[in-house]
Amino acid sequence: MIRITGLHKWYGAFHALKDIDLTVSEGERVVICGPSGSGKSTLIRCINRLEQHQQGSISVDGTELTRDVRDIERIRSEVGMVFQHFNLFPHLTVLENCTLAPLWVRKMPATDAEALAREYLERVHIPEQAHKYPGQLSGGQQQRVAIARALCMEPKVMLFDEPTSALDPEMIKEVLDTMIELAESGMTMLVVSHEMGFARRVADRVIFMDGGEIIEDAPPADFFDNPQNERTRLFLSRILSD
C-alpha cells in the first residue's frame, strides 16, 4: 500500500530523514514512536506531501509521489490524515467540516455527502453534534470529528500525527477507542504516538525512530519484551517507567 525507499529529507542544512525504507501493506497497522525531533512526524507528513522530500521515492497504492500536482492530489484524496491539534475548520459546522471534501474533491451531490458525513459521525459516536461548531466541542470530540472528516473521503490509508498528545487525560481514551474500532475494521493505519497500550493492542508492527533513522521495526511482542537496540531499550525504559 505504501512503499518508501531510500528517503532523505533536509530542512536547510539539517538532515531530518536519513535513508528511510518502509513498506506498509494493506490492512496493516504500524505505530511509530521515538523522541521529539526524531523525524517521525516528518516521515508521515512526507507521505501526503505536506513536506517535500529531496531524495528517494514514495508510492501510495501504486501512484508514485512526484512534483505533478495531479499525482499529489490523487494521493491526498486516498490518504486521510489526523493532526495533533485537530485542525478543524472553525467557521464551519461539524457536518460542513465533514462534507467539504466529498463535495469539492469527489464532486458528490449534497444529499449524498450529508448522508455519508452522518454515517461517519455515527461511527465516531457523535451524530448529535452535527450542527455545532468545533469551538463548542471538547478536545476529544473535536478529534473524533477530525477522524470522521478524514474518513468521509473513504481513504485507503489513515495517517495519525500524535492524535492524543494535545488532549486532557480524560479524553484520550475516547479517541483511542475510536481508533481501535477503526483498526478492527481493517483500515491501513500509520500512527505516530506514544500510547504504548494502544500499540500493544492493535499494532502489527512498532517502529522506533531516532535522529532521522529507523532504529527498530518489530511486532509489538518483540518490540516491548525483547528490543534489539540499546537506544530502543533506553527509550522504552523512560516512557514505560511510570
Add this chain to the structure above:
Amino acid sequence: MTGNPPPRTYPPGDHPDLPPPPATSGIVGWLRSNLFSSPFNSVLTLVAIWLIYLFVTGVGGWMVFDSVVSADSRAACQAIDSGACWAVVTTRLDQFVYGFYPPAERWRPNLAFALLLIALVPILFSAVPIRRPLLWFAAAYPFIAAWLIYGGFGLPVVGTGQYGGFMLTLIIGVTGISASLPLGILLALGRQSKLLALRVISTAFIEFSRGVPLITLLFVASTMLNYFLPPGTSFDLLVRVLIMVSLFAAAYLAEAVRGGLQAIPRGQVEAAEALGLSRWTTTRRIILPQALKIAIPGIVNVFVGLYKDTTLVVIIGLLDPLGIARAVLADAKWNGLATETYLFVALFFFLSCFAISRYSLWLERRLATDHQRTSTP
C-alpha cells in the same frame, strides 16, 4: 465577612448552583461597580452628571428649543429666535441632497436609492428568504442605477456635472466600497502568491497607491489622465474619480485583508491540503472566510475612511455636500451661518458612518463561531 466561617450547609458533592449575592448583579450591582465604586469615583460621577446637564441645556437649547426651522434669510431667523438658524439648511435642502440634478428627473435617483436598499439586503444579511434571486438583482444593480441616474435608452441624459450633494457622496462611496473590496482581496492574495510576477505587481501597486495622497490621485484624474490616454478617448470626470477612489481604497483594503490572511494558522491549510482540496477551493472555502472575518474591523475602517474622503472631490470642482455648503454660505442672505451648515453635513456623515460601524459589529458577533462554548443543545 468576619469571624469563623459558617458551618458547611451541604455535604461535599451536593453543593447546588446558587444565585450571586444581590449587590453584585442587576441594576444596583451595575451602579455600584460602574459609577460608585469608591468615594472618588462617586464624586466624578456627580461632576459628570452636572456637566452633562450643562451641555444638554446649553447646546440643546441652541440646537433645538431656541432654533428656527423656516425663514427667508439670516436676518429673518434672528428676528424670530436666538438659537440655531436651520432655515439655511431647509431652504436649500434639495441642493444638499441632489446638487443641481433637474427637479423633474429627481424620481430617478430616488428610485435608484430605493433599489439600492433592496440590493443591499441579500448582501448584508444571509438569512433572507429569497436570497438567490435577490443576489442576481444586486449583481445587476450597478447597471440599473447607472442607467437611472445618467439616462439614455429612453430616459433624458443628465450630465454628471449636475450631480451633487449627498447623492454624489453615495455614488462615490457605494461604488468605491463595492469595487475596492474584490480588488483589495485579489491584491492581498496576489501579494501572498508564490508567483513572483504576481507578487511584485501587487506589492508595487499597493505600496505606490498607499504612498501617494488621495488628493494627488484626484488631480491626476481631473487633469493628467487625458494626456496618458490615446487622443480622442475622453471619459467623464466622475468616472475617472470613481476609478481613482476605488484603486486607492483597494490598496488599503489589501493590507487589511493581508492582516487577516496572516492570522490563519498553518494547520488550516495543511488540513485542507491533506483532504485533497485544490488551492482555489482552499482559498475560497477555508482561508478567505476566516481571514475576512478577522479583517472586518480593518476593512470597515477603510470603508469609513473612504466614505469621508469623498469630500475631497470638492477640490477638483465636484459639488459634494461640502461644495454645496460653500456655495450656500457664499449667498449674502445666509452669510455667517457656517456652524449650522457644517453641523448638518457632519450629522449626515456621522449617521452613515455610525450605521456602517454598527453593522460591522453585528456581523462580527454573528460570525463568531470559534472559542465560544455554549450550553445550547
